[in-house]
Amino acid sequence: MSKTVIGTGIRQVNLVCLPTPDLDTVISFYESLGFEKRTDVPMGDKYRWVEVYPPEGATGIALAPPREGTEATPAETGIILTTDDIDATHAEFKARGVDVDAEVARMGDPVPPMFWFRDPTGHSLMVVENTGQG
Template identity: 70%
Template sequence: MALTATRIGTISLVCVPTVEQDTAIAFYESLGFEKRTDTPFGGGYRWVELYPPVGSTGIALAPPPPGAGEVTPVLTGITLTTDDIDASHAAMKALGVDVDAEVSRMGDPVPPMFWFRDPTGHTLMVVEQP
């Protein structure tokens, strides 16, 4: 693996602030993610990592910093891939996930995509990558 001058090689985790970690864990597991880490740390906090079945980048469901107040839902910028956008969209709808009403099809070079919201209200994207 070639490293940059800063010695950075990969993206391993994307942290998503989450107050209701158990609810979020159940949600991501229902999408096929695997919980690989659930470790207590300082002051009653938990460090939780979930990974999709393919790839090495995970989502950390991290509690907000002390004193941060409520978590504000954000457009995370997290993009998940599927080999069948229509099947993924239908499966998420069947699971009761808050997904866009329709798959967005803008034409080449933009792949078909849709957005969905996790239980905290954070928005993630799914794109077709055959």
Template identity: 70%
Template sequence: MPVTKTALRGISLVCVTTPDQDKAVTFYESIGFEKRTDEPFGGGYRWIEMYPPEGETGIALAPPPEGSTFEPAQTGITLTTADVEAVHAEMVDKGVDVDAEVSRMGDPVPPMFWFRDPSGHSLMVVEQPE
């Protein structure tokens, strides 16, 4: 298929449902994210976008649809760092729900660990040397 001017170009946001947006914002800010958007929409809802300091792709923290049942998810979101051990230790110090230790499976899998946000969603941190 030929590439056209309307071809997909990248991922800008990943939407994560959260029943307590303020608590989620506080958490993501505590691990280094910055809030770039926080706007009301649709009769009482808020659209919130959080970004890592060096990233172009953000996490949108959206309320669950009205009448739906909220369930935490393994998001598939992978965050990168040059020093996975330091990030793990920092998260432990901050009381973040993280895996007990960094997983080291050997090449080609980089060192990594999982953590959970206040809504119970799982995200991964992997080491990606600069």
């Protein structure tokens, strides 16, 4: 069975990009959480393009300087990461000194347990427990 591509031809999300002024600090941060740096190449005369991926993920996070003339303003990214054990992941983030919510939020079914954390730029990402529903 072949897939029919309709419209633009877009078929998947490959990367999400976070503007990051201090690449080396943010790379180290994501690597400390188990992400793998798969790309680190020059971009123009004075910048770098970096991609980090979770160990089993096909979608990565691109880290690049903000567009010229703009600043990297901390943002709620909308990026959601999954874990099989939310409590263990939350405890590990806290032990590593990550800026993480004080508690895991538990809103009841069908919403999975979750927490937010902030990277060194101040960008917020969410971690949710993989409950197998969906």
